[in-house]
Amino acid sequence: MGAPCVPxxxxxxxxxxxxxxxxxxxxxxxxxxxxxxxxxxxxxxQLGAGIYSYLPLLKRVLSKVESxxxxxxxxxxxxxxxLPALHPKEVxxxxxxxEVMGQNMFRFKxxxxxxxxxxxxxxxxxxxxxxxxLRSYRQLPQTWYQIQTKFRDExxxxxxxxxxxxxxMKDSYSFDLDQAGLDKSFDAHREAYVKIFGRCGLxxxxxxxxxxxxxxxxxxxxMVRTNAGEDDVAACPKCGYAANTEKAxxxxxxxxxxxxxxxPELFPTPGVRTIEDLTKPPFNVAAHxxxxxxxxxxxxxxxxxxxxxxxxxxxxxxxxATGANEVRPAHPEEIQEWMGAAAGSLGAVGKDTGAxxxxxxxxxxxxxxxxxxxxxxxxxxxxxxxxxxxxDFQPKWADLRTAMAGEGCPRCEGTLDLFxxxxxxxxxxxxxxxxxxMGAKVLDEKGQEKPIIMGSYGIGVERxxxxxxxxxxxxxxxxxxxxxxxxxxxxxxxxxxxPEVGAAAEKxxxxxxxxxxxxxxxxxxxxPGIKFKDADLVGIPLRFAVGKKGLAxxxxxxxxxxxxxxxxxxIEEAVAEAKARVDKAxxx
RNA sequence: CGGGGCGUAGCGCAGCCUGGUAGCGCACCUGCCUUGGGCGCAGGUGGUCGGAGGUUCAAAUCCUCUCGCCCCGACCA
Numbered sequence: 042m043g044a045p046c047v048p049x050x051x052x053x054x055x056x057x058x059x060x061x062x063x064x065x066x067x068x069x070x071x072x073x074x075x076x077x078x079x080x081x082x083x084x085x086x087q088l089g090a091g092i093y094s095y096l097p098l099l100k101r102v103l104s105k106v107e108s109x110x111x112x113x114x115x116x117x118x119x120x121x122x123x124l125p126a127l128h129p130k131e132v133x134x135x136x137x138x139x140e141v142m143g144q145n146m147f148r149f150k151x152x153x154x155x156x157x158x159x160x161x162x163x164x165x166x167x168x169x170x171x172x173x174x175l176r177s178y179r180q181l182p183q184t185w186y187q188i189q190t191k192f193r194d195e196x197x198x199x200x201x202x203x204x205x206x207x208x209x210m211k212d213s214y215s216f217d218l219d220q221a222g223l224d225k226s227f228d229a230h231r232e233a234y235v236k237i238f239g240r241c242g243l244x245x246x247x248x249x250x251x252x253x254x255x256x257x258x259x260x261x262x263x264m265v266r267t268n269a270g271e272d273d274v275a276a277c278p279k280c281g282y283a284a285n286t287e288k289a290x291x292x293x294x295x296x297x298x299x300x301x302x303x304x305p306e307l308f309p310t311p312g313v314r315t316i317e318d319l320t321k322p323p324f325n326v327a328a329h330x331x332x333x334x335x336x337x338x339x340x341x342x343x344x345x346x347x348x349x350x351x352x353x354x355x356x357x358x359x360x361x362a363t364g365a366n367e368v369r370p371a372h373p374e375e376i377q378e379w380m381g382a383a384a385g386s387l388g389a390v391g392k393d394t395g396a397x398x399x400x401x402x403x404x405x406x407x408x409x410x411x412x413x414x415x416x417x418x419x420x421x422x423x424x425x426x427x428x429x430x431x432x433d434f435q436p437k438w439a440d441l442r443t444a445m446a447g448e449g450c451p452r453c454e455g456t457l458d459l460f461x462x463x464x465x466x467x468x469x470x471x472x473x474x475x476x477x478x479m480g481a482k483v484l485d486e487k488g489q490e491k492p493i494i495m496g497s498y499g500i501g502v503e504r505x506x507x508x509x510x511x512x513x514x515x516x517x518x519x520x521x522x523x524x525x526x527x528x529x530x531x532x533x534x535x536x537x538x539x540p541e542v543g544a545a546a547e548k549x550x551x552x553x554x555x556x557x558x559x560x561x562x563x564x565x566x567x568x569p570g571i572k573f574k575d576a577d578l579v580g581i582p583l584r585f586a587v588g589k590k591g592l593a594x595x596x597x598x599x600x601x602x603x604x605x606x607x608x609x610x611x612i613e614e615a616v617a618e619a620k621a622r623v624d625k626a627x628x629x
Numbered sequence: 630c631g632g633g634g635c636g637u638a639g640c641g642c643a644g645c646c647u648g649g650u651a652g653c654g655c656a657c658c659u660g661c662c663u664u665g666g667g668c669g670c671a672g673g674u675g676g677u678c679g680g681a682g683g684u685u686c687a688a689a690u691c692c693u694c695u696c697g698c699c700c701c702g703a704c705c706a
Contacts, residue, residue: 069642072699089698196703197700252706271705536664568665570666570667573667575667588665
């Protein structure tokens, strides 16, 4: 961080004048560490569900994250914009997403009755500009970005800053003439993101992801491994394969079945409602020998999804396989009407011919080649045994199951691990989804009209800060990485009324500022204990304590937040040490 | 959208079942005291009990409706 360095250079910040409302008691409804600590340490306050006010300390952290993002985006040729958050309906209708976004978009009418939405992402708005202004391949490629507030009416805001309804996002968009250009833009972003998150001090992984309602061909998520996260990642420690479980595939061991009868046989199963019930006596059918039959509505039309009894269906994969816009579990009444039986006794046998399921049965690949299995008979409290997929019914084969820990890696001989993770960034190859629907085209060198090939790339700014807190905290408070801490250093005057202590503290603060070390000077007339507690809670990396004890030897005390040792240094040594650490963090 | 929980002083909570003067701790203010890990003593300030309606002589407490927040699930660019 050189010249454009953010908030404060050469300024002197006195704790007694700064608004840092720390609280001793833990707010009762804060569950995750970042939520609890950001509230307690005076970084933010809640205004409503998923709506937070950012206080001065948090604003400083976010500004630092944004500066790092800006530097790295500019370094790959990104140009900063600032687009409206207020979007007329018509723009979103062009891409079809006014409909697709559903309740997740905040919507309202203006005084004239016109429909407006609050921006939840900006593909449409950037494409609108590109469509009007980009005419020739000579103008490509372009990389445009902004750091802006997004609004999403989340069904369930939670976990403090991790899932909110208003937040700051760096979003960028690349415009290229061809696929090779997109690949370059995508890779440039990937490298920029690695630098950004690295400079922010985060440890993170890149994982293959599902594109969701963004559309497009490929996407990579940047994830921080933490139990506070809401995503599940399957990863192979051996080859590095990592994917969101929405997308992850796996290798399952082949199961050899015993030969069964030539055709399915009906048998009564009184009281059996679940896979587990069937595994118990007197039936004793192992879960992996059962076919789990799930009834879904895909864009309103019935489909059957089959997975092994010991596996879970992945709805995102089912949606992909069916090509539907929306899939949902069928309601009990629909199940009764379509299947003629209630959940618990459902099966695919006999359903592949005739309405409503003809040609609409999908089965997971792990059922391929299996025989002599057990499944529901579509007659309450009855099942069929000796069922062989492909003989007794004809499904369409697809990867439908959710990958599980302990299954084989799809890329190598390794075994998959599963862990919770928090998404802090996501990069997408969009292709022509928006340029085609909105008519963003350029002429190529042969004079041919071509839709612009687009990419879209996001970083959740608050999530970067919250992820840092999740990753780096202890029972006393936050332990910020130096690069995004609200201040590099804090100086505590332990006996604020003692003139000698005050003078030494002021001298140290002055020299630190001069050396470019952002310093919070705790000049309050408080007991030392309060200052130590607050310093730990707020989490500033370098803590200098100036007190009578040390001054007796002409020294001040340095403690690095999160480390045990304290060191006694002269003021000159202290300043040199702080400067060295800060310069090193900036150089990264 | 389904299930559960909670709204009483700035924060954390008790009181509610069994209706009858609204309480405790922290914070805050004043004074004294204390000063290397959220001191001590004394005295204070502060509450339409989320809102509306109802029952009752009387409602924080019982009933109805409503708003908000949190958790689990569903959903989630």
